[in-house]
Amino acid sequence: MITYSNLKAHVNEDSLQIRSSDVHNYHLDALKENDQLSKQTYGVVKECPFAELQYFDVTRAFPPDLMHDFLEGIIPIVVCKVITALHQLKIVTLNDINSELEAFTFGKNDRGHIPQTLPQSVLKRKLTGSAAQNLCLFRILPFLIGHYIPEGEIHWDIYLKCREIGDLILSPCIRKSIIPVLSFQIGEFLSSFQTVFPNTFTPKLHSHIHYPRLMLEFGPLKHLWCMRFEGKHQYFKRLSHNTCNFKNLCYTLSKRHQLRQCWELTSLDILHQRSYTEGERQVPFRSLPFDIQEGIALKSEVEDISKEEKVGIVSSLLTNNIKYKVGDTIIIDVVEEDIPIFMKLEKNHTVQGSLAYLWKMTDTQDIQLSLSCLFFGGPEKMGCC
Incomplete structure (x- = not known):
């Protein structure tokens, strides 16, 4: 229960009112009395269609998606702002980064999503590339430009703080004892980010502060992201482009997908049981x-x-x-x-x-x-x- 204008004022959940099932039901009742006023006041537009399910609670059934929130939301902001600041201070130029990127030797697990050469639009807070490419660039950035950075550089410190958070929230396994540490790191990162970049703050940056509580509820959030669903969706996007048949696209995609599944399932070693x-x-x-x-x-x-x-x-x-x-x-x-x-x-x-x-x-x-x-x-x- 926070307004957009107050996002910067909170760096942890202690001072916030979290939506609950009772509060949400109250907001739904208010919609029936005054539709427009309730939408503006509470941010609830309509009842979720899944609410008809007996054991569904809209306030507890939607874990965050790290792919869209972190990989496509937070990483581009942090990387672009830090690179822009370092470029303006002439610590490292965009050409230096691209040269290092071209000379960098990628491991076999990263060769499928090597980051693109950084265009000038990066200096305008626009990072091109897929979510996997953003994550790869975010991970290898110290190997590319770490030797250019003087000790104690405040803009680079923002990246390092975000990197520490990313290592924890992207971990496939995490101890409960680390959750308070994560909460402290997120608060420190958001405070430092507002100090160094006072004119840039988005709802996805604010969503950081909810991760510790949500990790206690759902477990490691990496297991719940949309990366694998997007990977499956990529198959259908390629198929729709290659078939050039838009007369009955749903029928085309479902039939081709079924034929592919039949072909794969006929394999005698589909799960690679044999060495x-x-x-x-x-x-x-x-x-x-x-x-x-x-x-x-x-x-x-x-x-x-x-x-x-x-x-x-x-x-x-x-x-x-x-x-x-x-x-x-x-x-x-x-x-x-x-x-x-x-x-x-x-x-x-x-x-x-x-x-x-x-x-x-x-x-x-x-x-x-x-x-x-x-x-x-x-x-x-x-x-x-």
Whole structure:
């Protein structure tokens, strides 16, 4: 229950009146008495069609959508305002950012949504690109321009505060004890943003303050965003454009979609239950490094492995519906103070039908440690190391 003119005055929920079921029913009753006045006063236009459902509560059944709120609402505002300020202060220019962007090496998980070259419209608070591209740019921005930024730069500090919030609200798993910290960080970010950029404040920035309470109600909000629905919708948008048939578009889309589903479901391995490898080459067992030979002989179920036996070295493999590629880095554990432990996949081997992996442990600075692990199966079997 807040008006647009008072958005800037509140950076947390403590001083706000949250809509409840009883309050909302009162607003609906007021609509029947004076339609126009109630709309302007309470912001309720009409009753939700879903209200006819027995267990539906309009005030508690609509979690926020991080894709539209954060990726397409907050990130473009923060990135554009920060880049514009740094550009005007001549700390880093738009050409510098684009040059760094072109030279940046993207990982395989980001190659499908590499950010576009930033146009001049970015300086006018318009960030082009999809939600996934916005998130990718938001994540890699420190690697692009971090070395240009002087210590204590107040505009860059706004980005860092927003980045800390983004790491928490986009997390697939979060502890309840972190929620108060998130609430404090959001209040600090909104206060700093209003101080540095006093003329820019939108309802989506205000929506930040509700995230801690909503995460307690719904759990991690990333599981409830519209990204996957938009991905499915993209198929229909492409299909409508490619078929060029608009006489009965609904029939066309539903029929083509059903045919595609039938084709996919006829696959004998639709869920990739069987393992397969890519880029395999055969080498004699004796050509492997001695420590790997010992590890394979010790951990495999085969008692005697001939020195002349062929061993497969593969570039990638899929097992248990997970694809592992040489060079991949995964998190295997978290130690005290939430410090992650990383393992980097060095080699994949196939020995008489069994899969063997060679992993090297790395720290957060990507410095390889002396400990290496050789085991059969997948990372879920780390106990074999």
